[in-house]
Structure formats: C-alpha cells, structure tokens
Amino acid sequence: MAKLTLPAAELMYSGHAACPGCGAALSMRLLLKGLGPRTIMAIPACCWTVIATPYPTTALGVGVLDNPIEATGASISGLRAAADALGYKDLNIVGFAGDGGTADIGLQALSGMLERRTNAIFVMYDNEGYMNTGIQRSGATPQGAWTTTTPVGPRTHGKIEAKKEIMGIVLAHNPVYAATLNPSFPEDFERKVEKARNLEGPRFFHVFAPCPPGWKFSSEETIALGRLATDSGVFPLYEVENGVYRITRKGGALKPVKEYVEAQGRFRHFTPADEESLQEQVRAGWERLVRLEAETRPNPVAPVATGAPRPIPVPPT
C-alpha cells in the first residue's frame, strides 16, 4: 500500500469545537495543510463560526475574518482588493462557507466574485443542510432526505426537490479552476489544493462534508461513508481547469447507491422506488461527467484509445 503523503504542518489546532467525525473539520485541516500560513480566510455564519472556538481563542493558525452568511464572495473580493492595494504578495485569500452560505443565501455574492474574476479560492463545504442551526433543509440537501424542515410523515416524504447543482452554476462563470474534494481521499484532496494554490483567478472547491448528527450515522463512519459516496458516484471526484473536465477517481465499476443510502438514518424511510430513483440520477450524472470529460479533452482522440469510460453499473431493481 502506498504511503500517505500529506504536508506535516498543522494549521488547525486541537481544542476545536467540532462534533466527533465532522467532515467539515477534517476538510479544514486538509485545506490548511495545503495552503499554508500565508492565508487569510473569510468565514460566514456556519458550523465553522463555532468550530473555530469563541473569542478570545481560535483553532486556526491563519488570519480569519467573520462575515455575514450571504456575503463571503464579496468579503474575499474585499480582502483581495486590500491585499493588492497594500502590496501583500503570495497571500492565499480563501472563503470557507457552508452549502447555505454558498449555494442558497450566498449565491449572489459568489456569482459576483466569480464574475469579477476575484483572485481567491471559494470553498463550499457541503454538509447538505443547515446543520449549525439544527438540520434544516438547504438547496444542497439531497432529494428525499429527512431534515427537521422536511420531516417524514403520512403526508410528507423528506425533501421533495433535487439537490442544487452548485458545480454547474459555478462552471457557468468560467472559473480558472473548480474541483470536487472529499476528505476520505486526502491525497486527491491535497493535490487539488496544491494545484489551485498555484493558479490565479477565481477558484472553487465543492467539498463533501459528512455530518454525523445531521445525516444520522455513527461518527466513526465518516471516512467510510465518504468513500462510499465517491465510489457509488453520489459524489464523484473531478476537476475542471479552464473548461477541461478530468475525473480524478475511477475505481472500477460504481457501487450501487444502496449501501450509501442504508448507512444513513436520513434515508431510513426510503422505499425501493426512492432508491431506484436516486440510482438513476447518479447513473445519469456519472454518464454526463464521463461524456464531458471525453468532449473537453484537449487533445481529441478516440476515447477508446486513451482509456474507455468505465462501464456503467446497472441499477439494482
């Protein structure tokens, strides 16, 4: 087995206030390992407001600015403007926001930041709901999932609507780099951070952040669940650099989503039909991704010649 190669330096300290097994905490740790201490980070209202610990302490070894939940895109534009005006070089400007603060209430400021070509990294850690306020649905909550505002009862069956496609929205702005990251795959995670760090212009990370209390799974299962998410195609790992798609993990045939669904209490009410519907969505999403990778390949040769897309699993019936 290959040895894990991650930067040794820690910029997230022990004593933080995250729940055990928090995917957002692990993501921050990995992110800062890759970015290093020359980083200024804007954090809106989200779980990380609390995880970073209250005044006068901090769990982070970088400069942090708090901003309201909807304003992170503008906040990092302001930080970069000041850095440029004051002549600060080699400074990573990063926004670190939850899915609500990115894809829902934060979408306008994110769009503005991308359109202005702000030289900064916007990170959305996706725990698929308003978890800091106690597990309410967000636009990023998957279809069918239980939350406190999408309860399961005789007349309701979890979230009605599909998960908002943040990567599609971001990519419509033509960022220099956008990628999906999953802390269950730390080397892939670090490679993407490293790559983004050395680029200039607007960059975006969609980070998978399993939430044990929100998704109803046991806190020691975070890494395994994250691996399942990617290996089943629920959260595929890929990157888009200047419009070119590249899938960064292709581990053979996709696992059925069944295992991923059954591992979480938020899907406990799922019927076989629900599972089939999710499987179909995942299959379509994966096929689309494989197609985009082939279509945007910079040196167009027959897809077969450079490695055929791996077979699409037949959803269990």
Place this chain on the structure above:
Amino acid sequence: MSRIVISGNYAQSYAALLARVDVVSAYPITPQTSTVEKLADFVASGKLTAQYIKVESEHSALQVCVSASALGARTYTATSSQGLLLMHELLHWASGLRAPIIMGVVNRAVAPPWNIGADHTDTISQRDTGWIQFYAESNQEVLDTVLMAFRLAEDPEVRLPVMVTEDAFYLSHTVEPVDVPEQREVDLFLPHRDARAVLVPGVPSRVGSFTGPDHYVEFRRELARATDRVIPTLLKVEEEYGRITHRYHGGPLTTYRVEDADAVLLTMGTAATTARSVVDEMRAEGRKVGLAKLRLFRPFPTDLVRRLASDVDRLGVMDRSFTFGAQGPVETEVAAALYPTPHRPALSGYFAGIGGRDVTPGEVRRMFEALLHGTPTENRWIDLEEQEARAHG
C-alpha cells in the same frame, strides 16, 4: 488651493481622491451615480491609485469595504435610499468591527411609491447602527466633511465608520464653487491609515469571532466609549483642518442669530440655507427669530442642544423624515436631550421637505409664525399646510 464649480456628488469624489483611498467599492443608484462615475474616471486616468471593485449589490459594496478595511485599507463607498437599506446588516458589521469606512449618502426618499427626491428617512432609519452621521448644507461642506471624516474615523480613539450625507438634487446635482485643498495640504492633515487591530498575513488571529454574554457586553461598551469620544475628537480634527484650509464649519451644531431670539428653528441639511434667509427677512421686520443647524446627528450633541435651549423659550424642530407613531426623529432626540434640564423650552415638531418637496421660504416662515404665536404642536405636516394655503389663496 483651487476653486472649481462642482456638484455635491463630485465633492464626494474629490474628497475620496484627495484622501488617497486604497479601495473603492460601489453599486450605482440614483442620485449617487455621478460620485462613483467620477471615481471611476479618476482611477481610469491614473489620478487615483485605488482598487475599484464594481460589485453586484450595495450589500456586497459595503462587505468589500468592511473586509478591505479589516486588512488595513482605507475604503470609501457611496449610496442612497434603497441601497443604504440593503446595506443595513453590514452597517452593524462595519461599526462592530471598528472599520473606519467613509460612505457618502445622498439622502433620498424610500419606496413605495418610488421617489428619488430629498428625504432623510434612509439615513435616519440607520440611526442605531453605530455609524457617525453628518448632514451637509453645501457642496463645500460635503468636501470638507468627507476629508475630516477620514481623520475622525481613523483616529485611534474612535475607529468608527462615518456617513456624510447630502440632500438629493439640492446638493447631489447642483453645482457650486468649491475650494479644493492641495494634495500636499491633505497629505499633511491625513497621512496613511494607522491601522490597528486588523488582520496581518502570517499572524493567526480572528476579526469578528463570536462570544457569549461573558464578552459581548464588553465589546458593546467599547463601542459606546468610542462613540462618546467622537465629539471631542471632532473638535480637534476641525481645528486642525481649519488651520490648513482656513475653513471652519462650526462643530456638531451651529447657530445663526439665536441671541435674544424668541423662537429658534432647528434643521439639518440644505433647509438651513433657506431658513437662514428667512431669519434675515424676519429680523429685518423686527421679529426675533434664529436658526440652529444640526450637522452631527450621531452621536447626538446632547450638551450643545442643552446649551442652545437654555437661552430659548420656543424651539421648533424640522424633520425631513417621519417616524410612524411617534414624534419626528430629530424632535424626539431633542426632547430626550432636554428632558433632564431645568429649563425646557416649548417644543414643536414639523415635517417638511418630505419626498423631495421644496422647503420654501413660505414653509419656513409658517414654522416660525407657528412657533411665535401658537401653542406647541407636534407632527405638523408643513408641506401639506403650505399647499392647502396656496390652493385657498
């Protein structure tokens, strides 16, 4: 010094230019636009070396300024009316983070119905956000006040954001001769920002953070103390500005012919110019009237208002905005200031100049006549009374 003929909006732009702001961020709204257009020209021509961040909303404009300020930059923005209302949440952030942002605000009515005329409702309704608020009477006062605002805001004793307001169209789009100080004079008066308690690259720290009741109260008390230091600091700043430019605007509250006056009318903004001419007219008729002009609404110059009132028997307050279900906002402040004093003049409140309605000499005279002859009244809609009087000849 050079004398140029410019609008109040351009006076804002020239002041920001002379202040050598590091970061400008703005979103266009009538009637503020010419301020931010002029700043764009300054940046385009190379006169101003600043990062100019064109944003997708006023909310983001102020967030850009707040974040840039948190890294130590000198920042400027401008807005009006609905734009200011959209900024409301960020106004609290700016003062809470002790960000010395300067914002030009063109006072404009609030919708609905849509109306772009002068009205103070927009800034008055931001009274409790922790911002220092100046109201200007002339374009010269706009330019001078913006320059002084930077010094005041960045003073280590203060570190608070400031809005400098101007009445829509009466100042924003009306040109007047304005004396513009030389850059070297301004540089002496306003050196680079001495940024304190800001983020420093490479140094772990957190600006904002969160607290329970154990520290929150202390943060608020620090904010209150800084606000208490505004007026004494302003007096020093004005004195120094006066030494350089030979112009003095008289501190938070100025008066005109109030000695021996039987009645004094207190106003803010451009209505003071009209009121001053009416005072002269009425004085010529042997009527003892005077004028008080409030330049600083927040923090409220309680002591100065008390001193003014100690020699006056009848005091009227003209509000260019109104508050639902209470007296006029400025009148309320005056009443609150005077309540603990032994000598309380008869106090009357008037609404005038709402939604761009002209405050005519006739309206001002109507207020003085009411003060001199009537019993104290509240909430009189002078615009409507005057209209009715004219209709019935």
